[in-house]
Every structure is written in structure tokens, then in C-alpha cells.
Amino acid sequence: MKQIERPRKLPRQQRAQATVEAILDAAARILSGDGYAAMSTNRVAELAGVSVGSLYQYFPNKDALITALHERHGREIHEMLDVALTATAGGSLREIITALVQASLHGHLLDPQLHRVLEAELPFFDPPKSESDDHLGVHARIRSVLEAHREQIGPQDLDLATYMLITTVQALVHAAVIDPPAAPLSTAQIEAATIEMVLGYLGAGVPSTSVRTPTRDRHHARL
Amino acid sequence: MKQIERPRKLPRQQRAQATVEAILDAAARILSGDGYAAMSTNRVAELAGVSVGSLYQYFPNKDALITALHERHGREIHEMLDVALTATAGGSLREIITALVQASLHGHLLDPQLHRVLEAELPFFDPPKSESDDHLGVHARIRSVLEAHREQIGPQDLDLATYMLITTVQALVHAAVIDPPAAPLSTAQIEAATIEMVLGYLGAGVPSTSVRTPTRDRHHARL
DNA sequence: ATTGAACGTGAGTGATAGCTCGTATTATAG
């Protein structure tokens, strides 16, 4: 796993940019179709309609291809979450959570096969800014959403609650997309249940709008 | 990915059994230490103190090694869940869920590195009976637990609820073990929060022990 | 003690795949 020396050379002319795009598209096609093991640089170059040499002008090694694909994919989902958060700003907790879950799910359903390989088979490429850290902007925004609805939610450690929310949604969406469960369970059901799951967690120990109950102590003791 | 022709030959003598164990241990060490890419059959044999030939007498190919490791790992966790379920049989929902989460977490913490590679980097080996299906016994038992506590829980589609419970616990434990979150969040906190998450979901829409409220309709509509 | 099966060995083979480099082509600058 060595993807330092990022882009070996930046494409300056438009045809070079097209070459890079073609390479990335080909890599994505092969990856989502036949998996990582079947993805050789020669094959990528061939499918892209360029030569291996061209490939290595823009990507220092094979792993850099995966990294680039990862970044592109991360950006897409990040943007969908961003849109969802912006669209529901000021709305109710339920509205915001619903939008988040749906955005996440739809983002992952854009290209489930590619997502599957990228996130399930090769999650360890380019550790620095991938996924968890990539959501930093989103993370902060979700935290402030929870802060705004503080009186309605049970967990008072907002960092923990934010982490749980993001992790749970991501994990459940991931699971639903990666290995769809047995027949009778639909994606729509899981989507709805995920929303209830998160809302159930956030609402735990909050009797509608009354006083805070002393059920709090059974929650995560601070270090 | 070809791991048909399961064990090429079964170890009949005790020294052969020891050889197989040594090979599996070596494979686990290399896998958890340096990852799949660094695991060559020659290196495994060397670390195990046997020759490559011996390795290929019991494992038809490299992938069979991974599969065997997967199965071993799956059995371990499965047994811990089994113990937890048996020990808390007849207890309250909270007790059972707590035991399940703890068992799952502790099972994954036995060898986080190995688990990381096995479940995060190579989850696609031996699809037939791994993980999801492997939990079938546990799945049924958890479903019956939910059935026994039916009056206390909100979700009435027990298949869905069981799926959500298992998936959520697994995913959150997984996340906590695989990429431990930022500094201020401890494993213990996540463990507790996971319990609350699941209980929050199960308890959603259930006002302690009174009549069923008509809040039900916002739940996942049946197909 | 003998024999045959189980077990173990490790140099070698074949194939694959990542990557280089000398060369050819195309674009931009002056």
C-alpha cells in the first residue's frame, strides 16, 4: 500500500484531462465488474483506450488509481449529505434524520457494485482523508443540529451522540447495500427502520417535553 | 476466489494436526501483522516451520487458508454469543441486549488486528456460510427473545427487528474495533451507547406498560 | 521386521502483472 507521490504529473492540456478521465472510468468499470484482483494496469489502460505508459504518467502506481476512485466516491456522497443538510436546515429532528438517511442510502445506491468493492473490499486505501475524516464538515454540522435540538434528545454527550448517529446510519446503509438481507426485507423497510433506530436512540429517556428524568446515570459515564 | 475442493487431505495423525495448526497460526500472524498482500504461501510455510509442500497437502490453495481462518473466527464469536444468550435466558430485555453487545464486543477484541483484516479487508471469502448465515442459530434465538418480550417493544415486524438488532450491534462493534473514533470517545462509552441505541429502537413508541398508542403507523409499513 | 500409507520437503516452473524507458506524435510559444 503505497500511494505517496500523488499525481505524478498534472494534465495541462484538455486531451490529457480526457485521458485521465478515461483511465478512471475504465478502472471503475473493471473494479465494479470483476473486482480488485482482476484489475491490472494493462487492462485498465486497454479498456481506457490508452497505453500503460500514459497511465503511469498520471498515476504513480496501481494503488493511486484506487485512491483517486475513493476520493471521487467520497466526494459524491459527501455532497449528497451536504445537500440534504442544507435542504432541511431549520426542520424537525425527524425531518433532518430522514433526509440524512435517504441521502446516504441513495448515494450508496448510485453504483452499488463499485461501492461494494471500494468500501467493503478495499477500505484501507488512502487512510488520511477517506470516509470518516472526509465527513468532518458534515460531522460538525450534524453536531450543531443535535445541539439545536438538545432539549428533545436524551444523550447529552453530543460528541458521542454525533458519532453514534453517523456510524449507525453509515453502517446500516452499508449493510443494506452491500449484503441485502433475506427476501422479505426491502430496502425501504430498512430505510424506515434505520430512521426509527436513530430517533429511538436520540429520544431515549426523554418523556416528550417534560422534565429530565434521572434515568440519565445509566448512560455512558464520562471518563 | 476459488476455495472449492475443501481440505485436500485430512490430517489423520497428531503431527499432521499440529502442522495444520501451525500453518493456520502462521497465516493469522502474518495476516494480522502485515495484511493480505504480504501473505505469501511460502512465507506462511516458513513462519509455520513447515515446507510449502506440506501446506498444499492440507489447503488446496491460498484462499482456502483465508476461508479456514474465517470459519475459525466466526465460530469463536458465534460461541460467545451463544453463551451470552444462554446465560441471560429469561432475563429482561436490557439484560439480554447488554450481554449480547458485550459478548460481541469482547469477541471482536480478542484479536482486533486479525478481525480487521478478515472482516474489513477480506469479507468475501467463503460466502456460503460465513458471518450472516453463520448466525442463523443465533438469529432464531434472538427472534424468539423479541417474541417473548413482544409487549415491551415497538416494532412488530420481528424479522425486521431481529435483522436491525443484529446488524446494528455488529456494525457498531465492528466500527468501534476497526476504526476506533477520536480520542475522547472510549470503547466503554460506545458499548453503552450501542445498548441504548438498540433499546431505544426496540422501545420506540412504547409508553412503559400502558396501552398501545397509535404512534404505530409511522413505523415501516408492511409490504 | 516389513510394508504401505501418511507425512514432509524445497528447488523449480510457469504465468502474471507492475512498471520503465526509448521513441514517436501533438500541441504551444516565440
Place this chain on the structure above:
DNA sequence: CTATAATACGAGCTATCACTCACGTTCAAT
């Protein structure tokens, strides 16, 4: 138009690795 840089090419080098096989060793049974 010329010069120089950018882009593109692709045969081939090199290294690695999964896997084989012909041969030696140890066990268990008769």
C-alpha cells in the same frame, strides 16, 4: 517555422508468487 515541452505509445524487463513434483522420512499395522 522552429523549438521545446507535453502527451502518448507499447515492447519488454524484472520480480513475485502460487503451485507442482519427485523424492525422503515417519508412523501404524500386520
